Amino acid sequence: MADPLIRMRGITKNFPGVLALDDVDFTLWPGEIHALMGENGAGKSTLVKVLTGAEAFETGAIYLGGAAKPVINHSPQEAQGRGISTVYQEVNLCGNLTVAENLFVGRQPRRAGFVNWREMNRRARQVMEGIGVDIDVGKPLEGYSIAVQQMVAIARAIDISATVLILDEPTSSLNDQEVAKLFDLMRRLKADGLGIIFITHFLEQVYEVCDKITVLRNGRLVGEYAVETLSRTDLVAAMLGRAFDDLAAIQHKAAPVTGESGTPVIAARGLGVRGGVKPFDLDIYEGEVVGLAGLLGSGRTEVARAIYGADTADQGTLDVKGARPKHHPIDSMRAGMAFCPESRKDEGCLQDLSVRENIILAEQSKRGMRLMSRSEQEKIADEYIRLLQIKTASMETPIKQLSGGNQQKVIVARWLATHPDFLILDEPTRGIDVGTKAEIQKLCVRLADDGMAILFISSEIDEMLRTCGRIGVMRDLHKVGELAGDELSSSAIMAKIAGGEADE
């Protein structure tokens, strides 16, 4: 057998106060798709950063290919020079440039010192055809979907003679079809002898496409496994390091609530937004967790935004606790609604503010101009840090220093602090570790038990089945159905999502 592409041996890395990596080994062979798994804070990103030179490490050695002499990358550029390229979740390309330019920027084919556009476009077409993507390379990149942009990023990496490709959460913003396409590409690259390091939170995807799994926990190596020898339960157990029954525990508690008497908290009738979600009806009662299922872009978020008033509905009516509030986010807040948006980075966290400031934000803006007293702020922050078990050094720590899961909890805390009657959670568990996921799911069920009405949006059907008593299904901006009680099963939901003759 050939030499491994990468051998990392005994890697140790300290962050102030934290041992981020503790004597970790990692081996990548050619023609292998290798999943790197672990909870947030397990050290996945740090390991990758050490490999690509984005972070320095203290002890250990990295060997490339068969070389006996270890190498140290000092920058991602240097790593790229050694054939190690990374494609991030947020595509790091320039949207204003054409696809061809993005592939060749910095190394454009030239004639007599001038960029040869014709040749560049020709080669770009070749490169994109080579990975099975047929697009017009002369158009600006920003005109294409995130999925295509990612493919371009991968194409660029491969074309700069990558032998190792690191894909960091590449599938988070892709729909199923796009994911399938990406996996096709990954398998094709694997056949060409590339080594691929695949970081993801989706267990299903790991089993679909990977050959090996390396599991990290708290900066330590748990083990390296061949995919076929590791069952899902064992994988989750390896990641969590405990017998994994948390999720199962809440499954039965979420019995469908059938208190459909009295006034619903939310009653939408024919609510629709021109150019957005098509008119839909939706009732949500006290003490109920209602889910919204559907593919990416099917209109789940749009339903939430229309209810909350973030998008102005121009058709239909919305009653909140029998009253009809004005349709603007601040009115919705005053009427007792709270909306945790999907994208924590863009719409949720104020990165430079402290945990305390992030928590009190919504309550403060609901109250208006008069500043809450410091002691009151601290009381609220303290209460929710304890309630949600937010792991932070102190309430004054800037939120950007927290892990993704804890940031998410802070955002949830922000809205809980407004004591809403109706809470919208849009993808509250995306990109966070399994343990925190379970905590958030349990929290939902507990809040509902206390009488709150919750709209829960998620891409993971299993998660919704555990959490929700009733699930509305979206397809192509239409609400195509609602399932409750015995009808609830993942196959029923998928059939609804898929649509066609099957369910009509």
Added chain:
Amino acid sequence: MSAVDVGRPGRPSRPGLLGGIWRGLRARFYGNNFLVLITIVLFAAMYIVGIFIYRDKNFGSLNSFFDMLNSNPGLIVIAAGMTMVLVSGGIDISVGSQVAMYCMMLAYFMEHKGVSAATMIVVVLVTGIVFGLVQGVLVAYFRIQPFIVTLAGMFFARGMTAMISPQTIDITNRDFMGLATKRIYFPFGGYTNAAGVYQRPFIYLSVVLAVFALLVVFTIMTWTKFGRNVYAVGGGEQSALLMGLNTRRTKLTVYTFNGLLTAFGGFLFCLFSTGGAVEKAQGFEMQAIASSVIGGALLTGGVGNVIGSFFGVLVQTTITKFINFNGTLANGWSSIVLAAIMSFFIILQSVFAYVRNKRR
């Protein structure tokens, strides 16, 4: 492998000749270049309207068109430089004061110190490079915001102008005036004036130099690695860095090159105005920015085209021309119309950005 179409869902293509032209135009002027096309169409429309309204006043003569170029060689060059800076994601508001400084340098040293025109032109160009280099270092390596750096540059240059001479100095240097009055005549397109004398259309040498500089900048921005790096840096500095581009050096080069262009534009401006004064070229930087914006450049960077900025200059000049030809309108109107046109363009740009985001 089965090609799943991951691109944007294609629209049904239109058949026939018109469809072909439409597709061709779409491909060529896709997205941001479309704004340049609109500027050109807008200019053409304004000009044609002018020709009809003022047909008795020779608005349509080549002389009248050349007048627009003859009075703006400096702005043509400086707007091109400004576009480059805007594309890189920066801004340079020192160019107006710099122009005043270069005019004053030329006037003072040629008239009062007897330095030759050739020497002074070289001195001015070198000064421009140094001025740009210093601003570039502050922006690229000290990471100070371009607005602040060039605001300081603006005060400095205006102050230096007054330090050289607080008085207005007219240039009489023979070599310099020879350059300034050098005309290139065209054999056709003129008209016969009221006195019955045929007026041959001409452009000044300065216009030839300005257009040459414009083409050089266009070539650099379109066909050199440096030019494309400028677009990449303006489109996403972090991305450009991760793609292995030297973003700092690119920015440094942008400001240095813009210093050179400003000095050259200042020289051309001086050929037209033939003198130095502390208050010269007030608000010139804003005219340059306006030209770039009308020509399709975005202040957020990454988007812009020097050909667009050239037409931006023409659009602005045409407005002034309208007011002048009318004779009864107050001068204030040209600023008001300019404001309206700029608003129109900014709205157009945001509509474009909106449509594009929507599509994605």
